Amino acid sequence: DQQVKQNSPSLSVQEGRISILNCDYTNSMFDYFLWYKKYPAEGPTFLISISSIKDKNEDGRFTVFLNKSAKHLSLHIVPSQPGDSAVYFCAASEEKSSGDKLTFGTGTRLAVRP
Amino acid sequence: DVKVTQSSRYLVKRTGEKVFLECVQDMDHENMFWYRQDPGLGLRLIYFSYDVKMKEKGDIPEGYSVSREKKERFSLILESASTNQTSMYLCASSFGPISGNTIYFGEGSWLTVV
Numbered sequence: 040d041q042q043v044k045q046n047s048p049s050l051s052v053q054e055g056r057i058s059i060l061n062c063d064y065t066n067s068m069f070d071y072f073l074w075y076k077k078y079p080a081e082g083p084t085f086l087i088s089i090s091s092i093k094d095k096n097e098d099g100r101f102t103v104f105l106n107k108s109a110k111h112l113s114l115h116i117v118p119s120q121p122g123d124s125a126v127y128f129c130a131a132s133e134e135k136s137s138g139d140k141l142t143f144g145t146g147t148r149l150a151v152r153p
Numbered sequence: 154d155v156k157v158t159q160s161s162r163y164l165v166k167r168t169g170e171k172v173f174l175e176c177v178q179d180m181d182h183e184n185m186f187w188y189r190q191d192p193g194l195g196l197r198l199i200y201f202s203y204d205v206k207m208k209e210k211g212d213i214p215e216g217y218s219v220s221r222e223k224k225e226r227f228s229l230i231l232e233s234a235s236t237n238q239t240s241m242y243l244c245a246s247s248f249g250p251i252s253g254n255t256i257y258f259g260e261g262s263w264l265t266v267v
Contacts, residue, residue: 048193073255082157082243082258083196128195140186140211141256145195 042066043131045144053152058116060147062129065110069131073141074103074114077126086127087114119151156180157259159244165265172231174262176244185227186245186256187211187219196243202227234266 044063052058060074070091075083089096089103089112096103102115116123129144160175178185186201188211198211200219208219216238220228227246231238241263247256 043195045195075258080261080263082245082260084258085255088255130196140198140201140209142198142212143188143196145193 041145042069043129043142043144045127045129045147047147048145049148049150051150051152052119054121055118058114058119058123058149058151060114060116060127060129060149062112062114062144063110064112064131066131066133066142067110068133069142070134071132072103072105072112073130073132074101075128075130075143076123077128077146083128116149119149121151121153124149124151157244157246157257159242159259159262161262162260163263165267166231166234168235168266170231170234170266172234172264172266174229174231174242174244174264176227176229176246176259177225178227178244178246178257179225180246180248180257181224182246182248182257183224184247184249184256185221186247187217187227187229188243188245189213189240190243190261191240199229199242231264234264236266238264239266240264 073088074086077083087101105112126146128146130141157178187199188196202208202221218230244259245256
């Protein structure tokens with residue numbers, strides 16, 4: 040049962056344009072969402088996060104939007120750069136007394152064309 | 154900077170062998186995690202630990218066990234390796250609840266079981 044879904048396995052964008060990566064979730068108890076970026080043969084690195092009490096968080100070229108009613112979040116990268124080419128994972132967390140854990144999506148491979 | 158170190162980057166093991174994957178973090182983090190990454194499946198949680206000698210099953214614990222004897226070290230054990238355990242294994246750690254914090258990943262261990 041995939042609780043966090045990234046339905047687009049890949050995305051190709053021209054340099055300078057906007058990249059929009061989407062993520063859907065099914066568990067209404069998730070209260071914190073994160074995006075991670077992963078290059079081949081490296082571990083994922085944290086990119087940006089958003090609490091469920093907000094609908095937008097911005098950090099430089101990266102903005103995450105959260106639509107709780109639709110159980111949907113998106114990552115916007117503008118302007119896109121060739122160095123942004125990587126796999127992006129959406130992740131969600133539910134705070135529990137037994138310990139938090141992150142549930143990841145399947146990832147979207149972004150290719151930014153020069 | 155937080156450092157999560159996985160002792161082996163690349164391993165080749167035979168079916169039926171016992172395999173140990175070691176992970177050490179240097180930031181006194183309470184929580185530690187083991188994930189595996191497979192194409193099209195994203196990152197899936199195997200086990201996590203929120204304290205020394207404590208462990209919780211993740212989403213795919215079958216065929217694995219873990220050990221956390223010291224706060225900084227979290228070991229993943231494959232009692233009898235099988236070919237379907239060929240994968241990239243990622244260790245991670247975090248301090249306190251995930252909301253408001255993030256988890257930091259190691260560089261990954263590529264395991265091939267032949």
